[in-house]
Amino acid sequence: xxxxxxxxxxxxxxxxxxxxxxxxxxxxxxxxxxxxxxxxxxxxxxxxxxxxxxxxxxxxxxxxxxxxxxxxxxxxxxxxxxxxxxxxxxxxxxxxxxxxxxxxxxxxxxxxxxxxxxxxxxxxxxxxxxxxxxxxxxxxxxxxxxxxxxxxxxxxxxxxxxxxxxxxxxxxxxxxxxxxxxxxxxxxxxxxxxxxxxx
Amino acid sequence: xxxxxxxxxxxxxxxxxxxxxxxxxxxxxx
Numbered sequence: 732x733x734x735x736x737x738x739x740x741x742x743x744x745x746x747x748x749x750x751x752x753x754x755x756x757x758x759x760x761x762x763x764x765x766x767x768x769x770x771x772x773x774x775x776x777x778x779x780x781x782x783x784x785x786x787x788x789x790x791x792x793x794x795x796x797x798x799x800x801x802x803x804x805x806x807x808x809x810x811x812x813x814x815x816x817x818x819x820x821x822x823x824x825x826x827x828x829x830x831x832x833x834x835x836x837x838x839x840x841x842x843x844x845x846x847x848x849x850x851x852x853x854x855x856x857x858x859x860x861x862x863x864x865x866x867x868x869x870x871x872x873x874x875x876x877x878x879x880x881x882x883x884x885x886x887x888x889x890x891x892x893x894x895x896x897x898x899x900x901x902x903x904x905x906x907x908x909x910x911x912x913x914x915x916x917x918x919x920x921x922x923x924x925x926x927x928x929x930x
Numbered sequence: 931x932x933x934x935x936x937x938x939x940x941x942x943x944x945x946x947x948x949x950x951x952x953x954x955x956x957x958x959x960x
Binding site: 732735736739742743746747748749750751752753754755757758759 | 940948949952953
């Protein structure tokens, strides 16, 4: 056996060296990393100021929540859009409190002066390209359930509704809802499909 | 035991010895 080691000493030295190298890689580098982790900086190293500011940012309501529920403001100071938004919000909350089993769209349309009251039955708004189930539900809480309501929107109406769509803001103009709704309200399926693709 | 197997076992033992030696050395430093 000794003779074999003597005959192949280079190979054995190499094996020993590789073993040492692996041991160094595992233990020396690993313990160095552990030392670095032991000195991990803390936010409180910079004093209480930054920590308090971060906590305030965490506790603050999100921008989406703020956009969906505008704070009540005095009529003299507010734009008409904000007043309508607050009124719509109050109306929705009242309707929800009155009857949990009654769907909100039935009660909410009263707070939609610019849009014609949906006296007929609701349309399937999801036929509009770019308008999915979530948006349809959101619009229903805003009192929009029919194509002719959307078709009648003015630029100001679009801005007002858009501000309440939260994460979906900008979809109305991007996907040309008003133009689509005009075709759908008129029942002009051929023109709709010619312009926006198959229903 | 064939010669090549004996050789392989010895090589493995040598590698393990190197690993153990390295552990002893670097563990103390770290």
